Amino acid sequence: MSQNHIAPNLVLLGVNHTTAPIEVRERLAIAPARLPDATRALAHQPGIREALILSTCNRVELLTVQEAGQASGTLNFFYEYLGISSADLQPHLYELREREVVRHLFRVASSLDSMVVGEPQILGQVKEAYATGREVGAVSTTLEGLLQRAFTVAKRVRSETQIGSSSVSIASVAVDLARKIFDTLEGKTVLLVGAGKMSELAARHLIQQGATSILVANRTETRAEQIAQQFNGSVIPFDQLYQQASRADIVITSTGAPQKLFERSHGQQFLQRRRNRPMFFIDIAVPRDVDPGVNDVEGCFVYDIDDLQQVTQANLADRAREAEAAEAIVTREVDKYLERLQSLNAVPAIQSLQQYAEAIRQAELRRSQAKLATLTPEQREAVEALTRSLTAKFLHHPLTGIRRAAREGDAQALDDLHRLYTGQSNSEPDSSKKI
Amino acid sequence: MSLLWLRVAVLLYGIASLAVLPAALYDRPRWRHVAIPATTAAIFFHFVSLIEMLNAAHHRLPVDTHETQSFLGLVLALAFLFIHARYKTVSLGIFVLPICFLLGLVPAFHPGEEATTFPHLHTGWVFLHVALLLAAYAALFLSLLASLLYLIQERRLKSKLPALSWLPPLETTDQIALKTLLFGLPCMTAGLLIGSVLAQQTIGASYFLDPKVLLSFAMWLAYIGMIFIRRHSGLRGRRAVYLSSFVFLVVLAVWAANQLSVVHRFTAP
Numbered sequence: 001m002s003q004n005h006i007a008p009n010l011v012l013l014g015v016n017h018t019t020a021p022i023e024v025r026e027r028l029a030i031a032p033a034r035l036p037d038a039t040r041a042l043a044h045q046p047g048i049r050e051a052l053i054l055s056t057c058n059r060v061e062l063l064t065v066q067e068a069g070q071a072s073g074t075l076n077f078f079y080e081y082l083g084i085s086s087a088d089l090q091p092h093l094y095e096l097r098e099r100e101v102v103r104h105l106f107r108v109a110s111s112l113d114s115m116v117v118g119e120p121q122i123l124g125q126v127k128e129a130y131a132t133g134r135e136v137g138a139v140s141t142t143l144e145g146l147l148q149r150a151f152t153v154a155k156r157v158r159s160e161t162q163i164g165s166s167s168v169s170i171a172s173v174a175v176d177l178a179r180k181i182f183d184t185l186e187g188k189t190v191l192l193v194g195a196g197k198m199s200e201l202a203a204r205h206l207i208q209q210g211a212t213s214i215l216v217a218n219r220t221e222t223r224a225e226q227i228a229q230q231f232n233g234s235v236i237p238f239d240q241l242y243q244q245a246s247r248a249d250i251v252i253t254s255t256g257a258p259q260k261l262f263e264r265s266h267g268q269q270f271l272q273r274r275r276n277r278p279m280f281f282i283d284i285a286v287p288r289d290v291d292p293g294v295n296d297v298e299g300c301f302v303y304d305i306d307d308l309q310q311v312t313q314a315n316l317a318d319r320a321r322e323a324e325a326a327e328a329i330v331t332r333e334v335d336k337y338l339e340r341l342q343s344l345n346a347v348p349a350i351q352s353l354q355q356y357a358e359a360i361r362q363a364e365l366r367r368s369q370a371k372l373a374t375l376t377p378e379q380r381e382a383v384e385a386l387t388r389s390l391t392a393k394f395l396h397h398p399l400t401g402i403r404r405a406a407r408e409g410d411a412q413a414l415d416d417l418h419r420l421y422t423g424q425s426n427s428e429p430d431s432s433k434k435i
Numbered sequence: 436m437s438l439l440w441l442r443v444a445v446l447l448y449g450i451a452s453l454a455v456l457p458a459a460l461y462d463r464p465r466w467r468h469v470a471i472p473a474t475t476a477a478i479f480f481h482f483v484s485l486i487e488m489l490n491a492a493h494h495r496l497p498v499d500t501h502e503t504q505s506f507l508g509l510v511l512a513l514a515f516l517f518i519h520a521r522y523k524t525v526s527l528g529i530f531v532l533p534i535c536f537l538l539g540l541v542p543a544f545h546p547g548e549e550a551t552t553f554p555h556l557h558t559g560w561v562f563l564h565v566a567l568l569l570a571a572y573a574a575l576f577l578s579l580l581a582s583l584l585y586l587i588q589e590r591r592l593k594s595k596l597p598a599l600s601w602l603p604p605l606e607t608t609d610q611i612a613l614k615t616l617l618f619g620l621p622c623m624t625a626g627l628l629i630g631s632v633l634a635q636q637t638i639g640a641s642y643f644l645d646p647k648v649l650l651s652f653a654m655w656l657a658y659i660g661m662i663f664i665r666r667h668s669g670l671r672g673r674r675a676v677y678l679s680s681f682v683f684l685v686v687l688a689v690w691a692a693n694q695l696s697v698v699h700r701f702t703a704p
Contacts, residue, residue: 177592177598179604180588180592180598180604180605181592181604181605181606182604182605182606183603183604183606183607183610274669275668275669276668276669276670276671277669278605278606278671295593296593298671298672298673298674299671299672301592301593303595307595310595311595311597314597
């Protein structure tokens with residue numbers, strides 16, 4: 001059967017992180033400010049009825065509903081609007097149609113096609129693309145229904161699987177661990193010892209989660225001041241590190257010191273000063289800054305870079321397991337969506353057949369009007385009921401056949417049934433009204 | 436009629452005990468919405484049954500072991516609801532709710548038949564004495580439970596094993612352990628004081644030589660000592676569990692001492 005009867009002329013062209021290197025993706029990327037104009041331009045290409053552009057750091061995809069039997073200008077949009085040559089684009093480009101488009105979109109919205117499976121940002125990005133498409137009038141019935149379904153599927157995947165529940169970056173794992181120790185990070189003090197990118201990232205995550213006070217200790221005081229300023233924190237002179245460190249609930253170390261900075265005895269001192277309130281050491285330095293013996297001190301928790309990476313790997317493995325369950329949900333939802341579309345395809349044929357039969361009934365009643373003139377109102381009512389009942393009974397089997405053909409996606413049978421009973425092809429204009 | 440209400444309460448405790456498992460272990464809000472209302476309803480029916488039971492027996496006091504058990508179950512369930520409201524965790528329910536279920540099960544199907552032999556006791560004060568001490572026992576039990584859960588989570592975090600997601604953060608567990616202890620202290624103190632005044636009035640000085648009574652005061656001292664150590668040194672983890680376990684053993688000894696007590700007996704078979 002023609003696929004047009006399943007999902008009408010849905011076509012998706014694009015590149016993503018698996019097909020194209022960053023050099024190609026950055027040439028195609030469309031900034032959010034340019035997105036409305038770009039979507040409008042795509043929608044105005046010949047042969048395109050509806051359009052939507054999804055542009056993120058990992059993908060640029062053009063989703064379109066195309067006019068039947070017309071060549072579309074989607075590729076031209078790539079060449080002309082985005083200014084990339086065919087030779088540069090074609091090796092990385094993928095084209096999906098109909099069912100595969102539906103499946104792909106559901107997977108993208110559910111974060112199954114992301115570089116980090118389960119990351120939550122992609123759904124927001126799809127929603128933004130959809131909002132832009134609606135705003136410029138490029139999204140209409142077909143894409144509206146498809147996108148709404150994609151959001152529902154993504155929500156289902158989130159709520160029925162644990163795909164996004166575990167952290168998969170070092171910084172977010174550190175935050176998760178901190179939250180297992182401290183109920184809330186609000187009001188907690190973070191001490192940054194040394195100045196590394198990773199430790200800054202971890203500190204930023206902790207601040208986002210509510211940590212309020214940041215202390216910075218660095219051998220180079222000017223660098224410490226820079227970081228402290230960045231986080232609105234304060235500087236601890238490096239020679240006072242051991243006196244002041246017990247103020248911190250969370251210590252992030254990333255110095256390049258060749259020997260350990262914190263020994264077990266330091267841990268004991270800190271805990272004593274803190275009256276055994278827990279202290280969390282995140283040691284991102286290699287070689288390590290915190291002696292593993294500190295972890296043996298009751299109330300001290302030490303995680304080095306390997307420990308954090310192990311948690312990350314375990315969480316990634318968890319996500320991969322959850323992704324399998326999510327894929328099953330997506331497959332079921334694609335089937336349900338297409339089945340629903342197919343049943344919608346039956347509606348015009350059913351309506352047309354019913355109108356055709358009703359027109360015949362009315363015509364026959366009009367023809368017999370003179371003969372029926374002598375009937376009493378009750379007898380007229382009985383004739384009305386009889387003809388209606390006969391029409392309904394005659395239509396029962398063809399209508400059941402149409403519904404079944406639509407459900408099974410059998411366009412040929414759908415067309416045959418329609419032609420058999422109305423004398424017209426399904427694709428031809430409805431002639432029943434002429435009777 | 437009181438037995439009917441108690442059986443309804445026990446059934447509801449049973450439902451709550453089952454519902455709390457997915458609610459806590461798999462963080463399923465739907466099951467949390469079953470566990471909490473079921474516990475609330477169980478407490479209501481349990482309360483009604485207890486009042487009816489005590490009125491019917493004409494003593495208005497939980498006198499026999501079954502009644503006391505049932506009362507302790509009610510106090511524990513109330514404490515669980517309070518902890519849930521304050522700390523937004525149902526994890527303790529995994530342990531507390533089945534205990535409430537079991538504590539109510541025996542009295543619901545095999546009610547006690549003992550009656551008080553002291554009909555002229557100041558019923559209201561004795562009731563308060565019993566209620567306050569049971570609240571203190573419940574508080575100590577919850578504190579010990581929270582300390583154990585703290586220890587389990589702490590061990591996992593230190594061993595770099597995945598933290599148990601159903602357990603609250605260490606800081607929360609520690610707060611539950613400490614706050615329940617602090618709640619238990621005035622209950623125990625007031626309970627013992629009321630008991631002492633009543634004993635002085637009805638029995639006289641000989642009451643204070645009874646092993647049950649002596650152990651009760653030892654228990655109070657141990658309780659005070661434990662709170663002092665915990666607050667002063669911020670004791671947590673393994674040592675806190677040892678300390679709580681020791682005081683809990685003293686409490687069990689006090690409970691068991693009823694069998695040895697000559698004067699602390701108010702029931703006639």
